[in-house]
Amino acid sequence: MxxxxxxxxxxxxxxxxxxxxxxxxxxxxxxxxxxxxxxxxxxxxxxxxxxxxxxxxxxxxxxxxxxxxxxxxxxxxxxxxxxxxxxxxxxxxxxxxxxxxxxxxxxxxxxxxxxxxxxxxxxxxxxxxxxxxxxxLRCGSFMDKARAALAGKTVAAIVANRFGRTPGVSWYHRQDKSGGQLVEQATHQVDMLRYLVGEVDTVYAAAATRINNKDNPEYDIFDSNCMTMTFACGAVGNFGNGTMAHVGVPPGLNGVHIFGDNVQVTIGGNLRIATPDGVTEEPLDKDMxxxxxxxxxxxxxxxxxxxxxxDYLSGVRTLAVTLAGEKSARTGQPVKVADLLAAEAPAAL
Ligand SMILES: NC(=O)c1ccc[n+]([C@@H]2O[C@H](COP(=O)([O-])OP(=O)(O)OC[C@H]3O[C@@H](n4cnc5c(N)ncnc54)[C@H](O)[C@@H]3O)[C@@H](O)[C@H]2O)c1
CATH class of the missing domain: 3.40.50.720 (NAD(P)-binding Rossmann-like Domain)
Known part of the structure; x- marks a missing residue:
């Protein structure tokens, strides 16, 4: 073959x-x-x-x-x-x-x-x-283990973070070219959450650009984002992300942290799974x-x-969550992800 x-x-x-x-x-x-x-x-x-x-x-x-x-x-x-x-x-x-x-x-x-x-x-x-x-990230063996640990469990809360600097490509800092950090890079964490916890129902976000535009007037993406999410299963989550962390990120901050009934799963620098039987930690595989x-x-x-x-359909659903976050940050209103899909990409509903 x-x-x-x-x-x-x-x-x-x-x-x-x-x-x-x-x-x-x-x-x-x-x-x-x-x-x-x-x-x-x-x-x-x-x-x-x-x-x-x-x-x-x-x-x-x-x-x-x-x-x-x-x-x-x-x-x-x-x-x-x-x-x-x-x-x-x-x-x-x-x-x-x-x-x-x-x-x-x-x-x-x-x-x-x-x-x-x-x-x-x-x-x-x-x-x-x-x-x-x-x-x-969906293809790592750590993802299979995380999904197995969460299978059949009630998930209550999620905290996710992705802070770093602006990627080096020439088009990244322009909203009309990259779509911004949430749509472009932080989409990986949103997609992981969809894979681990299920579909996102509603998002409510706030965002600002306070640092990265100081020396570059063309920098028009948000450098700081905070998004609250509700999931179809009933779980609630917070996702912070930004491109203004020029002097580094506190250890353990970046990643997705999921709190369920008698289980806590973190995918960050490592995979960490805590259950009443104890805590396991292992490195993420590099050949995803x-x-x-x-x-x-x-x-x-x-x-x-x-x-x-x-597949492409799933990629459209992840895009919808991130665009909902962008829209919410700009309008100050909560945005229901399914409403965006129904209006513009009904086949992905
Ligand atoms: N999955 C991941 O972890 C991951 C990591 C990095 C980048 N990406 C994604 O990959 C995409 C590309 O990012 P990149 O870092 O490779 O960007 P890049 O700018 O380094 O590369 C893009 C290439 O596309 C070429 N190009 C532009 N228009 C073209 C056209 N009409 N026909 C043929 N070539 C054309 C450019 O000349 C450039 O070489 C982005 O969407 C980015 O988000 C994904």
Whole structure:
């Protein structure tokens, strides 16, 4: 079983996928497309230098290079596409990939608006395409253990945090390009909570920009966010996140902390599970992305969507929670997630 893959977007995250895929014999990387051809050539050169002496784990990257994805889709006989584009570039690319009836992995967030994500979802469902969204935390073995510990338990409260600095990519600090920290990066914690606790019902958020815009007037995303969430199961949660933690974050703060009936689960730097029988702690596995990509390729080869942990539909639901948070912070009103979905992406309800 091997799957012929093409990449659209070959920046930071695409290169992380590529280094994992080069260790998977079932991954046949046949084409790479980026508007910066030079960047792709440099990346290929670097991968191939690193591969020397590492066979078979570090096999060579031998792929056709394109700067126009339409040409790549026309010329190459692809079986799957990895879409690794900045958040503001989604739309036409997915339409072309769907038109070509190709399964795809798309990096989070799936889009910046629910109306666009809903339109893409309609196309995916119509063609019954296998899709996955880059929420690789779902694929860690720690996640299986956390879910097992919570199975059948009443969850009461959640505290989650994600504080750090602004990522280095040029587009991150612009609201119209990244969608802001909640939509862009903190989406991982929201997605984990959906996977561990279930759907979010209503959010109520407050946010501000007080530090990061001081030296950069173009910095127009919130650098500080606080979001209260109610879950469909009845649990309540608080999620704090921001990009203004320039001098570090207190140990143990970042992560999701879930309090249930006789169980407490934390996924932060480690997995920690406390029950009346005692406390266990173990490190998180580091190969989540390779597991995710390998499951996607198997799902494509066997046409088995049950192997996917985060499909496009689920990615749209996570986007809806984060957009609800953005909307609530701007309007000062609570926002019901299902109302946003019903209005703009009803197929994801
Ligand atoms: N899953 C994760 O943990 C994770 C981690 C980092 C980034 N990401 C996500 O991956 C996405 C990309 O982030 P990144 O850090 O790789 O960004 P990046 O800016 O490093 O790379 C994006 C690439 O897309 C290319 N591009 C833009 N428009 C294009 C087009 N029309 N056709 C072809 N190529 C085009 C750019 O030239 C650039 O090389 C973001 O949505 C981000 O949230 C996910």
């Amino acid at each position: 091997s799957v012929r893959i093409g990449f659209i977007g070959v920046g930071g995250i695409a290169q992380s996928h590529l280094s994992g895929l080069l260790t998977l014999p079932e991954a046949e990387i046949v084409a790479l497309c980026d508007i910066s051809r030079q960047q792709v050539e440099k990346a290929v050169e670097r991968f191939n230098k690193e591969a020397v002496g590492k066979e078979p784990a570090g096999r060579k990257l031998e792929a056709a290079i394109y700067d126009d994805y339409r040409q790549m889709l026309r010329r190459e006989k692809l079986e799957a596409v990895f879409i690794c584009l900045p958040p503001f570039v989604h739309g036409e690319v997915e339409e072309a990939v769907i038109e070509a009836s190709l399964p795809f992995l798309v990096e989070k967030p799936v889009a910046l608006s629910l109306s666009l994500a809903g339109k893409i979802l309609d196309g995916v469902l119509k063609k019954e395409l296998i899709t996955t969204v880059g929420y690789q 992305m390779v597991r995710q990509d390998s499951a996607f390729l198997k799902a494509v080869a066997e046409n088995d969507p049950t192997l996917i942990r985060s």
